[in-house]
Amino acid sequence: MGFKLDFLLSILPRLIGAAAVNIRLAAIIMLLALALGTALTIVRAQKIALVNAFIAVIISFVRGTPLLIQIFIAYYVLPAIGLDLSPEVAGISAIAFNSMVFVSESMRGGLATIDTGQIEASTALGLPPHAIWLKVVLPQLFRRIVPVLINEATIVVKGTALLSVITVVDVLRTAQQIASSSYRPFETMVGSALVFLVINLVISLSGRLAESRFAAARV
Amino acid sequence: MHFDPAVLVDYWPLLLQGAWLTLQVAAMALVIGYVAGIAVALIALMPGWLPRLVTGCYVEILRNIPFIIILFVVYYGLPFWGIRLPATLVGTVALALFASAYYAEIVRAAILALPRGQFESARAIGMSPMSAMWHVVAPQILRTLVPPSTNMTLTMMKESSVLSSITVPELTYQSLVVQGNTFAPFEVFAAVASIYWLIAALIAEVSRRLERRVGAVQAEATSRNRIADRYLSLVARRS
Numbered sequence: 462m463g464f465k466l467d468f469l470l471s472i473l474p475r476l477i478g479a480a481a482v483n484i485r486l487a488a489i490i491m492l493l494a495l496a497l498g499t500a501l502t503i504v505r506a507q508k509i510a511l512v513n514a515f516i517a518v519i520i521s522f523v524r525g526t527p528l529l530i531q532i533f534i535a536y537y538v539l540p541a542i543g544l545d546l547s548p549e550v551a552g553i554s555a556i557a558f559n560s561m562v563f564v565s566e567s568m569r570g571g572l573a574t575i576d577t578g579q580i581e582a583s584t585a586l587g588l589p590p591h592a593i594w595l596k597v598v599l600p601q602l603f604r605r606i607v608p609v610l611i612n613e614a615t616i617v618v619k620g621t622a623l624l625s626v627i628t629v630v631d632v633l634r635t636a637q638q639i640a641s642s643s644y645r646p647f648e649t650m651v652g653s654a655l656v657f658l659v660i661n662l663v664i665s666l667s668g669r670l671a672e673s674r675f676a677a678a679r680v
Numbered sequence: 681m682h683f684d685p686a687v688l689v690d691y692w693p694l695l696l697q698g699a700w701l702t703l704q705v706a707a708m709a710l711v712i713g714y715v716a717g718i719a720v721a722l723i724a725l726m727p728g729w730l731p732r733l734v735t736g737c738y739v740e741i742l743r744n745i746p747f748i749i750i751l752f753v754v755y756y757g758l759p760f761w762g763i764r765l766p767a768t769l770v771g772t773v774a775l776a777l778f779a780s781a782y783y784a785e786i787v788r789a790a791i792l793a794l795p796r797g798q799f800e801s802a803r804a805i806g807m808s809p810m811s812a813m814w815h816v817v818a819p820q821i822l823r824t825l826v827p828p829s830t831n832m833t834l835t836m837m838k839e840s841s842v843l844s845s846i847t848v849p850e851l852t853y854q855s856l857v858v859q860g861n862t863f864a865p866f867e868v869f870a871a872v873a874s875i876y877w878l879i880a881a882l883i884a885e886v887s888r889r890l891e892r893r894v895g896a897v898q899a900e901a902t903s904r905n906r907i908a909d910r911y912l913s914l915v916a917r918r919s
Binding site: 464502505506508510513521522524525526527528529530533534537538541542569572573575577580581584593594598615618619620622623625626633636640646647650651653654657658661662665 | 740741744745746747748749750752753756757760834838839840841842844845852855856859865866869872873876877880881905907908910911912913914915916
């Protein structure tokens, strides 16, 4: 029983078709994570002791427990408290929540690199807080964390493969279906590995391109 | 819906067994993965383009594929070549393989961050490459190695939950067993998440002691001025 390359090639179209699901979910998750992560960062910057203490516990929880467990919590526990979500929505919520925390944590690092003089100048000019956030802080912050966000995007894409365990029909679940009908699990898994490899390499490379664009725009 | 921890009373031994296996698997993968990572890093630093290309492919392939897929490739690949191992061992090997790519990059970056003269002077006074690495380079990079290695070890320990999908009876697997028996998802996952949380805290504590020992430098965010801190800092100023 040798490695059947032609079998691998014959199932690639089905795997690539299923990759559309992973890419779509990852895109939704990244948008949510970016929006929620930014909001969380602004809330944390208000430095309300009780709120920040609560957020610190959430962050520690998200960073201290496996993503898979967080996905199970969204899938099994949320329905038990009356939130009946479809597998896709449960999965999106879990990964987006996880990613939100990582986005906010990298924003915390990014904020420390912004020139303090700009905030002093904006305050002296009497800019209202929302203008300081929207016009001064956030545009620079987003540019600075582009490399981190690209990296987070590849992590999110990898995370979507875990949704196969809560019955989302993604690349991995499609591969498992193919494997159980063809009895060729090894070729099938190598095929899905290739699909993820290509998606993430494309993200990393286009990220590097975007970075050099931003670096040029900064000068 | 009410929270009733009593439903777990018969299942604590099962969860603790799972937690113990998670710890063992992660510890084994840490040792194997780190040794492999050091080897990959040393190969990457050899002269010529070929070693860098080969190790670069190794690292990029392992870092861009979801761990669950790496796990299945190893799980189905080993029998394909006639190697039959128990699932726990297969899972440990896959986890070590996955972690080795990240450890390799950590070690390589730490060595590259050291002034090149250190290694070259050691060679110039007649030390062999191995002994220059061991006696001159290694002691100096230990402190830069600890913080990122801790992060990676935490990530790897958390990824070990994926081993449940090839029936390794670690913590996540046991939690699904208990969930199937009790139908009490809230209690089960609250308990399991807490156990993972504890393991993570344990790893962080071990690392903190190690850091104090090797004198690792942790970047501490310092507040700069009262006005800027309103926007640029997320921690309240202590006054």
